[in-house]
Amino acid sequence: MPFLPSRRGVLAGLAAAPLARPALAQDGWPRRTITILCPAAAGGATDIISRVIAAQLQKTFGVSVVVDNRGGAGGSIATEAGAIAAPDGYTLTMGQLGTLAVNPFLYPRLKYDPLRDFAPVGLIAQVPMVLVAPPSAGTPDLASFVAKAKAEPGGIEYGSAGAGSNTHIGMVAFAEAAGVQLVHVPFRGSGALTPLLLSGSIKAAMSGTPSMLPLIKEKRLDALAVSAPRRIAQLPDVPAIAEFYPGFEAMQWYGLIAPVRTPAPILARLSAAVNEAIVTPEMTERLASEGAVPDVRSPEGFRDLIRSESERWGAIVRRNNLRPGE
Numbered sequence: 001m002p003f004l005p006s007r008r009g010v011l012a013g014l015a016a017a018p019l020a021r022p023a024l025a026q027d028g029w030p031r032r033t034i035t036i037l038c039p040a041a042a043g044g045a046t047d048i049i050s051r052v053i054a055a056q057l058q059k060t061f062g063v064s065v066v067v068d069n070r071g072g073a074g075g076s077i078a079t080e081a082g083a084i085a086a087p088d089g090y091t092l093t094m095g096q097l098g099t100l101a102v103n104p105f106l107y108p109r110l111k112y113d114p115l116r117d118f119a120p121v122g123l124i125a126q127v128p129m130v131l132v133a134p135p136s137a138g139t140p141d142l143a144s145f146v147a148k149a150k151a152e153p154g155g156i157e158y159g160s161a162g163a164g165s166n167t168h169i170g171m172v173a174f175a176e177a178a179g180v181q182l183v184h185v186p187f188r189g190s191g192a193l194t195p196l197l198l199s200g201s202i203k204a205a206m207s208g209t210p211s212m213l214p215l216i217k218e219k220r221l222d223a224l225a226v227s228a229p230r231r232i233a234q235l236p237d238v239p240a241i242a243e244f245y246p247g248f249e250a251m252q253w254y255g256l257i258a259p260v261r262t263p264a265p266i267l268a269r270l271s272a273a274v275n276e277a278i279v280t281p282e283m284t285e286r287l288a289s290e291g292a293v294p295d296v297r298s299p300e301g302f303r304d305l306i307r308s309e310s311e312r313w314g315a316i317v318r319r320n321n322l323r324p325g326e
Contacts, residue, residue: 039075041189045208
C-alpha cells in the first residue's frame with residue numbers, strides 16, 4: 001500500500017537508486033525530442049505531474065521533452081500506445097494507479113500487461129485526493145455527505161476522470177468503507193468533469209489535490225476530506241477520511257515507464273535523471289505546491305509497488321463487480 005514518505009525515506013530511496021550516469025548508449029541517445037504519453041486530458045493531476053517531470057528531464061538531457069495527452073478508456077489508450085512504441089527511449093508513458101493497477105481487472109480486453117510490457121523507469125510522486133462537493137449540494141463536510149448518501153441511496157451522482165481512473169476507484173473504496181451507494185458518472189478527464197461539478201450538476205468528486213486546491217481556496221468547492229492517511233499541509237483544516245474510517249487510504253501515484261525492450265543503458269540514464277530531479281529543491285517545492293510528495297524508488301521498488309497495488313485494487317474491483325463505464 002502506498003504511503004507518504006518521510007524526508008529520511010526519500011533520501012534513503014535516493015541512496016539505493018542508480019545515481020551514477022552510465023555512458024551514452026551506442027547511438028548517442030538522446031538526440032531528438034522525447035515524448036511522454038499522458039493517459040489523461042490536460043488539467044488534472046496526471047497532466048500536471050507529467051509536465052513537471054518533462055520540464056526537469058528537458059533540463060537534464062538538453063533536448064525537448066513534450067507531453068502528449070491521450071485521455072480515454074481510463075487511460076488505456078495512451079498506455080496501450082506506450083506498450084507498442086519503439087523501445088528506443090524516445091517514447092515514455094506516465095504510469096499511475098488506474099492504468100497500472102486497476103485497468104487490468106476492469107477491462108477484459110486490455111492490450112497491455114503492466115508487468116510484462118513495460119520497464120519501470122522511476123516513481124515520481126504520490127498525490128492525495130480530496131473529496132469535494134459544490135456548495136449548492138448542501139454537504140459542506142464529510143458527516144453531512146455520508147448522512148445524505150445514507151438517507152438517499154443512489155441519490156448522489158459523483159464524477160470521475162473515467163472508469164478505472166484514480167478518481168473513480170478512490171471513490172469506490174470510499175463508498176465501500178462508508179457503506180453508501182453512489183452513482184458513478186465517468187468523464188473524459190478531469191477537465192471535462194470540473195465545469196459540471198462547479199455548476200452543481202455533479203454533486204461530488206474525489207480528485208487529485210493539484211487541480212482542486214485553487215477551486216477550494218476560491219471557495220468554489222467545499223473540501224470534505226482527503227484520501228491520505230493523515231491530514232495534509234495544504235489543507236490542514238480538512239480531515240482525513242481515515243479519521244472517520246480507520247485504515248482508509250487512497251493515494252494517487254505517478255511514475256515513468258518505458259517499453260520493455262528499451263536498452264538497459266538508456267533505462268539507467270532515465271532512472272538516474274528522474275531520481276535526481278525529484279529531490280532537487282525546485283522540484284520538491286513545485287510538487288509540494290501541488291499537494292504532491294516526491295517518492296524515490298529503484299525500478300525494482302516501483303515494480304513491487306505496481307504488484308502490491310494490483311493485488312489491493314484488483315480485490316476492490318472484484319468485490320464491487322465493477323465494469324467499464326460503471
